[in-house]
Amino acid sequence: VNDQPLQLAAGAGDRIEVTCRINRRARRVGLRIDNATGKAVLVLPSRRALDEGLRFAEAQIEWLRSRLAAVGEPRPFRAGSSFPLEGRTVRIVRGPVTQRNVLLYGSLLFVPPNGDLAARLRRWLRQRSLQRLEARVARHAAVCGVRVGRIGVRDPRTRWGSCTREGDLSFSWRLVLAPPAVLDYVAAHEVAHRRHLNHGPAFWALVERLRPDYETQRDWLRLEGPSLHRYV
Numbered sequence: 001v002n003d004q005p006l007q008l009a010a011g012a013g014d015r016i017e018v019t020c021r022i023n024r025r026a027r028r029v030g031l032r033i034d035n036a037t038g039k040a041v042l043v044l045p046s047r048r049a050l051d052e053g054l055r056f057a058e059a060q061i062e063w064l065r066s067r068l069a070a071v072g073e074p075r076p077f078r079a080g081s082s083f084p085l086e087g088r089t090v091r092i093v094r095g096p097v098t099q100r101n102v103l104l105y106g107s108l109l110f111v112p113p114n115g116d117l118a119a120r121l122r123r124w125l126r127q128r129s130l131q132r133l134e135a136r137v138a139r140h141a142a143v144c145g146v147r148v149g150r151i152g153v154r155d156p157r158t159r160w161g162s163c164t165r166e167g168d169l170s171f172s173w174r175l176v177l178a179p180p181a182v183l184d185y186v187a188a189h190e191v192a193h194r195r196h197l198n199h200g201p202a203f204w205a206l207v208e209r210l211r212p213d214y215e216t217q218r219d220w221l222r223l224e225g226p227s228l229h230r231y232v
């Protein structure tokens with residue numbers, strides 16, 4: 001039973017997957033959303049509580065549906081699905097491009113017909129993200145009169161950017177999914193760390209000089225940032 005995925009009928013042929021987890025310290029059955037996976041977890045005090053747990057989960061189906069929608073279920077990159085690119089919604093279409101590259105045409109994103117679509121798309125997004133970040137970092141560094149080292153993109157769970165003492169900058173490639181002003185704010189933030197390796201008043205004053213509306217972008221990241229992690 002433990003860690004076993006169960007399908008709950010959610011009406012109209014719709015199904016919601018719930019993972020069972022036995023926790024002997026739990027006093028009663030309970031439902032929660034795992035923020036890391038975006039999935040529903042049914043907690044049971046013992047194996048015998050499975051029937052009761054399933055009845056409970058089925059009675060809570062509307063609550064589950066609304067919670068899952070708020071947290072955001074994982075959204076795999078696949079043909080026909082949509083995701084935000086630089087803040088605009090684009091739809092993934094397989095082909096008809098014959099070259100090896102991904103092609104953006106209006107709101108359609110053409111991906112070559114063969115191979116691993118998700119892997120190819122992630123590579124393309126990383127590259128695009130790196131290009132955008134390099135351009136913005138170069139501009140902010142020129143304004144501040146600071147030198148930066150290497151710039152890299154990764155996929156960290158919680159941080160959007162970081163700056164080493166040596167001046168190397170690292171960013172989340174997922175910033176390319178956010179509106180350009182948000183990506184630009186993170187670039188400005190890390191460049192400002194080349195002057196101030198802290199978050200003191202002088203640091204924020206410099207960020208504001210580079211990006212006067214930085215508070216709006218910072219709030220956007222706090223609110224909407226976690227949802228960018230559901231695109232896989």
Ligand SMILES: [Zn+2]
Pocket residue numbers: 189193198199
């Ligand atoms: Zn910082």
